[in-house]
Amino acid sequence: MLPLAPGGGMRAGAPSGRPMKAVAADFIKPSRRLTSFERLEIYNRQYWFRLKDCLYDDYPGLRAVLGDRRFERLACAYLARHPSQSFSLRNLGRRLAGFLESEPRWTAPHEKPALDMARLEWAHVEAYDNEAKPPLEAESLLAAAPARLRLKLQPHITLLHLDYELDGFLIQIRRAERLRTQASNALEERRSRPRRGLRRRLRPKPLFLAVHRHRDAVHYKRLEPGQFRLLSALQANATVAGACQAAAGAGAIPGDFAARLKSWFETWAALGWFCRLR
Amino acid sequence: MPANVFNGHTDFGIGIGLRVPHYDHILSRKPAVDWFEIISENFMVDGGQPLKVLDQILEQYRVVQHGVSAYFGSAEPLNREHLKKLKRLVQRTKTPWLTDHLCWGSVDGRYTHDLLPMPYTFAAARVAARKIRQARDFLEVPIAVENVSSYAEFHVSEMAEWEFLSEVVEQADCGILLDVNNIYVSSRNHGFDPFLYVNGIPAARVAQFHIAGHAKYEKYILDTHDHPVIDPVWKLYEHALGRTGRTATLLEWDARIPSFDEVHREALKANRFIENLDARKIAA
Numbered sequence: 404m405l406p407l408a409p410g411g412g413m414r415a416g417a418p419s420g421r422p423m424k425a426v427a428a429d430f431i432k433p434s435r436r437l438t439s440f441e442r443l444e445i446y447n448r449q450y451w452f453r454l455k456d457c458l459y460d461d462y463p464g465l466r467a468v469l470g471d472r473r474f475e476r477l478a479c480a481y482l483a484r485h486p487s488q489s490f491s492l493r494n495l496g497r498r499l500a501g502f503l504e505s506e507p508r509w510t511a512p513h514e515k516p517a518l519d520m521a522r523l524e525w526a527h528v529e530a531y532d533n534e535a536k537p538p539l540e541a542e543s544l545l546a547a548a549p550a551r552l553r554l555k556l557q558p559h560i561t562l563l564h565l566d567y568e569l570d571g572f573l574i575q576i577r578r579a580e581r582l583r584t585q586a587s588n589a590l591e592e593r594r595s596r597p598r599r600g601l602r603r604r605l606r607p608k609p610l611f612l613a614v615h616r617h618r619d620a621v622h623y624k625r626l627e628p629g630q631f632r633l634l635s636a637l638q639a640n641a642t643v644a645g646a647c648q649a650a651a652g653a654g655a656i657p658g659d660f661a662a663r664l665k666s667w668f669e670t671w672a673a674l675g676w677f678c679r680l681r
Numbered sequence: 682m683p684a685n686v687f688n689g690h691t692d693f694g695i696g697i698g699l700r701v702p703h704y705d706h707i708l709s710r711k712p713a714v715d716w717f718e719i720i721s722e723n724f725m726v727d728g729g730q731p732l733k734v735l736d737q738i739l740e741q742y743r744v745v746q747h748g749v750s751a752y753f754g755s756a757e758p759l760n761r762e763h764l765k766k767l768k769r770l771v772q773r774t775k776t777p778w779l780t781d782h783l784c785w786g787s788v789d790g791r792y793t794h795d796l797l798p799m800p801y802t803f804a805a806a807r808v809a810a811r812k813i814r815q816a817r818d819f820l821e822v823p824i825a826v827e828n829v830s831s832y833a834e835f836h837v838s839e840m841a842e843w844e845f846l847s848e849v850v851e852q853a854d855c856g857i858l859l860d861v862n863n864i865y866v867s868s869r870n871h872g873f874d875p876f877l878y879v880n881g882i883p884a885a886r887v888a889q890f891h892i893a894g895h896a897k898y899e900k901y902i903l904d905t906h907d908h909p910v911i912d913p914v915w916k917l918y919e920h921a922l923g924r925t926g927r928t929a930t931l932l933e934w935d936a937r938i939p940s941f942d943e944v945h946r947e948a949l950k951a952n953r954f955i956e957n958l959d960a961r962k963i964a965a
Contacts, residue, residue: 404793429836430835430836430837431833431834431835431836432833432834432835432836434834434870434871434872435872436900436901437832437900437901439833441900442832442833442834443833445832445833445901445903446795446797446832446833449795450793450794450795453794453795454794457794486791486792487791487792487793487794488790488791488792489792490722490725490750490760490763490787490792491722491725491750492722492794493726530729531729531730532726532727532728532729532730532731532732533726533727533728533729534727534728535728535729558727559728559729616728616729619729619730619733620730
């Protein structure tokens with residue numbers, strides 16, 4: 404769909420170089436009150452309003468990092484490059500993080516926190532309504548041989564290694580959004596206030612997260628680096644033994660490592676993160 | 682018609698659209714609502730809160746599915762993956778009939794997420810009717826197509842919108858979800874008589890009505906579903922009811938959504954027209 408002109412109306416020229424007035428008049432009848440151009444413009448504007456609104460709702464954290472105006476420019480550029488290819492608007496942001504990686508100019512000078520936030524917010528979308536397969540019980544783990552056993556993580560889990568500690572930041576933002584929505588549904592009040600105070604609090608600090616769903620609520624669970632390595636290895640189809648080796652890392656395996664592994668697996672099994680043996 | 686082949690021989694009364702801001706109210710207070718309409722696409726997901734809420738609703742209420750992205754009017758074939766997901770949802774909800782729009786909205790696998798008007802040509806009617814039949818055969822549920830509100834008309838159109846709608850539903854042998862607000866909006870935008878529209882469609886195929894509010898701009902009316910139903914739309918609804926007899930009716934309120942009670946009260950206003958209709962029948 405043709406991007407809107409800077410003033411928010413339909414562009415005067417078609418991609419072919421012909422005036423849009425002539426193009427519209429070729430196939431749309433004018434009405435008593437509207438020209439063909441104006442009638443087509445209604446659809447052109449509605450398209451952009453609808454899709455930008457969808458990204459606006461799905462990415463409150465990225466909006467807070469960038470501010471509303473920059474977010475809107477980014478949304479337009481992203482949608483122009485990646486029009487929706489799904490029947491569902493739920494999937495509209497699927498390629499946003501990739502877009503930010505390839506075109507960091509839309510988020511400069513906040514490239515890193517913006518990219519981290521886009522990844523975290525997409526993980527949130529995935530955690531919200533991806534499938535939850537029947538979880539594997541802890542007992543079935545104990546009975547299997549770690550050297551041959553491969554585990555699959557639930558489809559709603561995304562493992563993230565972020566450069567910024569964004570989990571608390573996003574929780575705050577989403578809570579504020581929810582309160583605002585509950586206070587009023589009026590469209591005029593949708594635009595968020597500048598979040599400069601919040602943005603200033605962003606400090607680079609590595610963060611390992613598992614974004615997942617538990618009892619129908621999305622959670623951001625912080626992981627130790629070793630836990631992250633282990634789960635990532637399992638996701639990459641390593642055996643449990645191989646993943647545990649990856650978790651131990653290059654350094655010497657600490658004496659209590661076996662006990663820690665047991666405790667990790669117990670927690671993850673209790674959360675229902677493993678869905679079936681492979 | 683109260684019960685016909687196009688609405689699965691059901692006799693539903695007045696329903697409202699199931700919307701997120703009302704979930705808590707509905708699940709905690711369990712208000713008496715004859716039926717809910719769900720937007721199919723919102724529940725064509727693999728898990729999580731949407732399906733949990735839906736299952737809770739299904740335990741207590743009758744639900745009818747309403748889609749926004751089948752795009753029977755698009756030139757490309759039906760999306761098989763979309764249909765498979767839709768069928769899984771149909772099996773879950775046991776919707777007695779299923780509705781979507783007589784419109785197009787996708788090209789070459791790219792989606793506008795809009796309900797774009799079709800050129801009213803015999804060729805376009807054939808394409809849409811074939812796709813509706815294919816969808817019905819795959820989904821194994823009666824389908825009713827909704828007339829959309831529109832802001833543009835095409836030079837190539839060969840007939841009026843209501844003639845086109847009739848042509849499609851006759852060819853597809855499917856039902857109509859008659860949106861009287863959409864008729865009103867389009868009549869104002871294009872300058873036709875909305876009563877002529879209602880008189881021109883095959884009343885026996887009407888499976889359901891939609892009523893809604895809209896927003897008025899200087900030069901056109903926009904179908905925003907963010908206001909109460911205005912009197913001229915109620916009059917059109919009454920006239921349409923006179924042709925169809927009492928028929929399942931649903932109020933759409935999708936933006937600036939007020940409290941559940943306010944939405945429900947607005948929907949129940951339809952009762953007075955249904956009661957008038959019944960009274961007239963008895964008197965006759």
